[in-house]
Amino acid sequence: xxxxxxxxxxxxxxxxxxxxxxxxxxxxxxxxxxxxxxxxxxxxxxxxxxxxxxxxxxxxxxxxxxxxxxxxxxxxxxxxxxxxxxxxxxxxxxxxxxxxxxxxxxxxxxxxxxxxxxxxxxxxxxxxxxxxxxxxxxxxxxxxxxxxxxxxxxxxxxxxxxxxxxxxxxxxxxxxxxxxxxxxxxxxxxxxxxxxxxxxxxxxxxxxxxxxxxxxxxxxxxxxxxxxxxxxxxxxxxxxxxxxxxxxxxxxxxxxxxxxxxxxxxxxxxxxxxxxxxxxxxxxxxxxxxxxxxxxxxxxxxxxxxxxxxxxxxxxxxxxxxxxxxxxxxx
Ligand code: ADP
Ligand code: NA
Numbered sequence: 433x434x435x436x437x438x439x440x441x442x443x444x445x446x447x448x449x450x451x452x453x454x455x456x457x458x459x460x461x462x463x464x465x466x467x468x469x470x471x472x473x474x475x476x477x478x479x480x481x482x483x484x485x486x487x488x489x490x491x492x493x494x495x496x497x498x499x500x501x502x503x504x505x506x507x508x509x510x511x512x513x514x515x516x517x518x519x520x521x522x523x524x525x526x527x528x529x530x531x532x533x534x535x536x537x538x539x540x541x542x543x544x545x546x547x548x549x550x551x552x553x554x555x556x557x558x559x560x561x562x563x564x565x566x567x568x569x570x571x572x573x574x575x576x577x578x579x580x581x582x583x584x585x586x587x588x589x590x591x592x593x594x595x596x597x598x599x600x601x602x603x604x605x606x607x608x609x610x611x612x613x614x615x616x617x618x619x620x621x622x623x624x625x626x627x628x629x630x631x632x633x634x635x636x637x638x639x640x641x642x643x644x645x646x647x648x649x650x651x652x653x654x655x656x657x658x659x660x661x662x663x664x665x666x667x668x669x670x671x672x673x674x675x676x677x678x679x680x681x682x683x684x685x686x687x688x689x690x691x692x693x694x695x696x697x698x699x700x701x702x703x704x705x706x707x708x709x710x711x712x713x714x715x716x717x718x719x720x721x722x723x724x725x726x727x728x729x730x731x732x733x734x735x736x737x738x739x740x741x742x743x744x745x746x747x748x749x750x751x752x753x754x755x756x757x758x759x760x761x762x763x
Contacts (some may be wrong), residue, residue, distance in 0.1 A: 435679055438463050439573035441472035441514065442492035445483065448498045450640035450714070454580030454616035456687045461503040463577060463611075465762075468744065471569055473513040476520060477564070480557040481632070493735045494725070498642055500738070501724035510749075512742030514567065519750040523757060524559075525671040528702055530596050535588060541581060545633070566621035567725045569605045570750045577611040580618040586610035595678070598674040600760050616685035625675040640714060641722035644720045647750040650711040653679075663703045667692045683710050686717050 440460060442452055460471050473495045476486060491511050499511055510513055514520050536542070540559055546553045556563075564585050570593070586608060593605035621627040623638045630639065640652055649706050658675045660760075668693075670677035680698075683706075684691040698706055730733060 433626040434572050434574050435569055436575065438467060438469045438575045438577065438611075439472070439568050439608075440470075440566060440577050441474035441477075442495050442498075443474050443476040443478045443631075444488060444495045444513075444754075445481065445713065449619075449631050450642065450644040450682065450718075451474035451579065451619035451629035451641055452498075452631065452679045452724075453502070453718070454614075454619055455503045455683065456577065457498060458685070459577040459611070459614070460499070460509070463575075464504060464508050469509040470573065470749075471504060471511050471601045472510055472567060472570060472746075473499075473511075474564075474567065476514045476524075480545050480554055480560050490655075492739075493638075493729065493732050496735050496739055497728040498680045498721070498727060500735075501721045502761075506723040506738050506742060510742050510745045511738060513739050516739065517570075517746045517750055519570055519754040520563065520566055523754055524563035525567050526757060526761060527562045527569075527592050527596075528559055530592050531559075531565070531588070535591060538584075539588070540584060542688065546582065561588045563584045565748055568608050569593055569728060570753055571746075572606050572753060573608050575604050576608050580612055583610050583612060587707050588695050601662070602760055604756070604760060614685055615691050617679040619682060620674065620678040622652055622678075625678060627656060640718075642718055643725060644717045644718070646719065647712075647716070649714050650708065653707045653711040653714070655705065658703050662700050663695060663698045663699050663706060665695070665699045667695045670695070679706065679710055683713060686713050689738075745750075 440456060442448070460469065463469055473492050474490065475492050478491070496511065496513070499743070525619045536558055542558055545557065565588060568589050576588060590607045593607055597603055597606055619629045621629050621634060621638045622640070625635065637652060637655060640649055644652070656679060658674070658679065659673055661676070663676070663680070664670060670680060670701060680691050680694050702712060
């Protein structure tokens with residue numbers, strides 16, 4: 433039996449979005465204190481697509497600042513960036529030798545990101561779920577709070593753990609569970625409701641950044657694509673209205689109520705009423721965080737210090753698990 437332990441991470445591949453906040457960070461904060469929590473800035477994942485080195489350094493600090501400003505506390509959670517703990521890359525290699533090519537071929541996120549150009553992508557982008565399995569299993573984590581888009585990768589992590597245990601006749605790695613709950617497990621793009629909101633690969637008007645100012649947030653929600661119908665009487669009435677449902681879900685997640693309650697409150701309201709209310713709500717939640725992030729970004733040395741201290745604590749857990757893994761494998 434494995435002690436409950438939470439691991440999750442965010443890629444420093446651009447500015448943080450409302451999707452990252454509602455799908456990940458807000459849940460990281462909610463989990464903190466109830467069990468051991470480890471939150472990583474996964475910079476090794478970011479370079480699966482080329483990053484300008486200075487931008488990468490900056491984005492790593494920005495994700496860390498986003499964690500801290502949202503309420504993650506280094507005395508309660510281990511906060512660090514992945515590349516400082518070399519055991520991630522080492523266990524990732526071992527898992528490359530456990531995972532099967534056929535498993536990677538089934539990963540929908542690679543297919544979506546690569547499009548018709550799979551042959552031109554980095555080998556790292558293709559193998560990235562195997563490194564993600566290492567991130568999680570290196571800490572024997574049992575719970576992984578993520579957005580819906582990461583569900584398949586956590587399932588692959590379970591398959592890798594099971595195959596490793598089977599191949600080496602051990603009961604060493606746990607079967608981690610994805611934790612995907614609440615109304616905002618898949619925040620959609622504001623202009624194209626068929627795509628998830630993401631910090632990379634889409635234009636700025638399509639997403640809300642955690643650091644957007646009040647006017648920008650209001651403008652983006654105002655221009656968000658919707659249908660012309662007013663809000664229905666019940667949440668079921670949004671079943672065939674994905675863009676409208678997305679805005680209701682965002683409102684619900686930001687205000688910690690159910691989407692059904694939002695629909696009840698705004699039944700019959702038009703977008704001219706709902707969108708400004710949503711913008712005000714988003715500003716009231718994000719402005720204090722982005723102000724704190726800006727303050728922290730003025731002192732990068734302090735962020736680096738927090739990350740270095742977190743890396744020391746992460747290594748204290750990871751290194752013995754990696755050493756045991758090598759021993760099991762015969763090294
Ligand atoms: P991005 O796609 O913005 O680059 P990452 O791949 O770094 O984000 O994902 C970091 C975390 O944020 C993951 O748990 C992921 O599931 C979550 N996440 C990312 N985008 C969304 C979204 N649009 N809705 C909900 N959760 C999301
Ligand atoms: Na992503």
